[in-house]
Amino acid sequence: MSPEQYCQEKCASSGSSFYYSFLFLPQERRRAIMALYAFCREVDDVVDECNDISLASTKLTWWRQEIERVADGQPQHPVGQALQAVNRDFNLPKEQLLEIIDGMEMDLQQTRYLDFKGLSLYCYRVASVVGLLAAAIFGYQDRQTQKYAHDLGMAFQLTNIIRDVGEDARRGRIYIPMDELKRFNVPAADILNAKYSDNFTALMQFQTERAEQYYAQAFALLPAVDRKSQRPGLIMAAIYRTLLDEIRRENFQVLHQRISLTPVRKIWIACKTWIAG
The missing domain is CATH 1.10.600.10 (Farnesyl Diphosphate Synthase)
Structure with missing residues (x-):
């Protein structure tokens, strides 16, 4: 499964209303917004599905490191790889991606x-x-x-x-x-x-x-x-x-x-x- 397919499946399986607004977009913009939304789902799921606060915090730290790897061109996760691919056409500042993680961490605090x-x-x-x-x-x-x-x-x-x-x-x-x-x-x-x-x-x-x-x-x-x-x-x-x-x-x-x-x-x-x- 390619990073793009992973993100599309993540978006579709979430059942979110956001998915329906993506369907009308041109391919490149659709790929970019699905990569962004899949990232949001991944970090949100860390908080919602992990009952161990210490483990959830560790996972969010990993995602912060992954965003740094995206910026450096060495992502490991399919979502990180998708974000790197769309970053060539759409500048997604890492500071804003990291701030989303900061928001998710507030749920742990x-x-x-x-x-x-x-x-x-x-x-x-x-x-x-x-x-x-x-x-x-x-x-x-x-x-x-x-x-x-x-x-x-x-x-x-x-x-x-x-x-x-x-x-x-x-x-x-x-x-x-x-x-x-x-x-x-x-x-x-x-x-x-x-x-x-x-x-x-x-x-x-x-x-x-x-x-x-x-x-x-x-x-x-x-x-x-x-x-x-x-x-x-x-x-x-x-x-x-x-x-x-x-x-x-x-x-x-x-x-x-x-x-x-x-x-x-x-x-x-x-x-x-x-x-x-």
Whole structure:
């Protein structure tokens, strides 16, 4: 299996909504974004699938070394080899790839965030940096598109947090800021024990409104000259905002289940958004 095939399989098997936004890209850009996404999946899986914190930390250190090897032209992992190949056409700064790993490592160091400022750093590292790299792969002319990519990444991560509240709680993690739990009178124990309440619904509505605000900010920042090239991000936004609507319709019943869209629905949204341009 070639590095490119490995990355494609990693992307397809993840079941992520991101995969559907890649399908419309020209081959070279598709190869690059799949290499980037496969890298994100690899380092994220280290944290999610390794119960031994010391071992997970060691694996993330290995990946930092692998990014250095990518920069030096001597990668060992198929994903590293794929990143090196696409680096010839798309400059993916190693500093940003390393910052993504820094974000993943935050999951090993803390399971709570006191306020949104602290959470924002996490979201920036694991999502906005990815958005900046993706925007560069898609191509842009106006530097303001970087601001759009930053805010869109924030919106995506906030959507993930809303969707995964229950799943994260079963791993002992709560990403909703602790001061906001207190403001809405939702004890952390309610999240960990999957206990619904009117207060929890109000809390989740607040989280959703914040995510929607970031989507609105991102769309307002996207220059018209780059709208066509950035359509993959707009496809993802359409899928994720539809997911948010679905979660809201389900009255935020996210503690005991993972609400998602069917692949057919994602493809339909992707096609509709791509054609709309």
